[in-house]
Amino acid sequence: MNKILSISAYLAVKEVWRNRGRFLLVSLVIALITLLVLFIAALGEGLGNGNREYISKLDAELIVYQARSDYLIAASRLGRDRLAAVRRVEGVADAGMLGTASANLLLPGGSEFLKVAMLGVEPGRTGEPQVVEGQQLSTDLAKEVILDRNTVLRTGIALGDTLTIRITQGTQDEYFELQVVGITDGQQYSLQPSIFVPFYTWDRIRPKSEAEVNSSNPVANVILVKLQDPAQVDEVSQRLVTQVDNIDAATLKEAIQALPGYSAQQSTLNTQGGFTLFIGILVIGGFFQIQILQKVAQIGVLKAIGTANPIVAAASVIQIVVVTVIGVAVGALLAFLFSLTFPPTVPIVFNGTTSAIAIVALLLIGPLGGLVSIRYAVRIEPLKALGLSS
């Protein structure tokens, strides 16, 4: 075995080195495929992350929706009476209201606005994100706001600043001022930079129709539920649906899948990634097949002088692996360098796990693509290859 590996590695490396221009070209093609696959993966991760980030990081196990709202947060309406009923259900440790809305944030300079997701959360309850700087929201009615780091990067607003948001209520544009008390990190919602305000403040300043303007009954979109025992998610979910009128309950995973466009977006990007890998297999397979066809006589000589098939096969595999590893390494490095140049507005996230999966898949495409050529090399008859069969 050692002998096979040593001779095949010797032959493979010598051939690659003595034909480095040709092999480098193939490595570069693999590098470009790697770059493309990693960017598609990062884009998928970035878009998915931007959509689900806040939900996926919730300190909750269940989300309660209005019945028949198809797990659409924006379509669900729940009053405070439901919150009280949810909190009474056995197994519920905590529950907090969540209201979602869009708002226009006045950028420093006073002439431009940035569209943000304005989320109403209950201070100290499930749903309020943990700050990494500053402090948590103080009361339900405080004129305070926590900004996501992404919002800070895109606006330049800092901790302690007072920000202005423009909201349309009825037919009027209203302006509200809030003081930035905390900065949180990684809490995007619905692909928008997010801000978090106390729930009652949110209810007061959120966009409202003419009919809602004078209503004093605060309405949330959903209720976030933290369980005493996260393992009992199914039981508590059933209990909630039976004990609280007119609601549906979903796990975070179900809620994420139901986010508008999320599944379609992810499956589209996954399909693109899959096709790119498939094209990679064809390109590499094609290259090595052409190369083997050009080397028939040479392999014939090797076999005629007593080179065993396992050595011929192992040399091909080593060559393919070397070329693929170099290509993937160069591609990954290029992807990393490019990623440094993207502004935070571009939803590209190089997640370790996703990138690792993509890199492993890319490392496999070489040997997979080269399988046919390896089989062909093993089956070359020295007699025919040398023109001795007449």
Next chain:
Amino acid sequence: MNTYALETKSVIKTYQSDSGPIQAVDDVSLQVSAGEFVALVGPSGSGKTTMLSILAALLQPSSGQILLDGQDLAGMSDKERVAMRREKIGFTFQANNLVPYLSAVENVELMLRLNNKLDKAGKLRARELLARLGLGERLHNLPGQMSGGQQQRVAIARALIHNPSLVLADEPTASLDTERAYQVVETFAGLIHEQKRAGIMVTHDLRMCEFVDRVLQMRDGKLVQIYSTRDEIMQLVTGGRH
């Protein structure tokens, strides 16, 4: 007691064709001693290439025995025949002889590497052999940087370096001009005699028989004539008879 390095007994090779079976090699028995250089000649289609392929353990005969150092190639498995080619047989071909991405010395050393015999002494021997063949200055040249004659000489060194019992050459002068062809075959013959190998050269160029000890002439798959004396051989060489 068998004193021959190579001995074939009633070797037959039959191919099936649309018009019926074809006897490419028909009952050929021959013997070659160690240190003897033999030419296998004959017109195109006489069966000499098929015979060479059988002797090289590249092709199984339909029947008969091929005894190399007393071991019968005909009864061997594919794996055993690969091992025989690696250990006991040296080979030069018409063209495409060398591995193109290995230098002259690496091509020669490859045989030692395949046989797990590449030590310091082996490396030195490879260099000495190439130097004797006039390639001392070309050790690190790739085949593409050498002439056809130089490549053939590297192939000869490769065929001899691992001390095989049998050395086979298939039309070694086919791609060379006359002067270089003479040089190559003369060197080849000298090394075979000196190193006491059994050598067989297939050639269509009868002038090259000047350097061999015996000429075996084939026609229609049969061994039809053997030229053993120097006079007979020289008459064949100068007369150009087939």
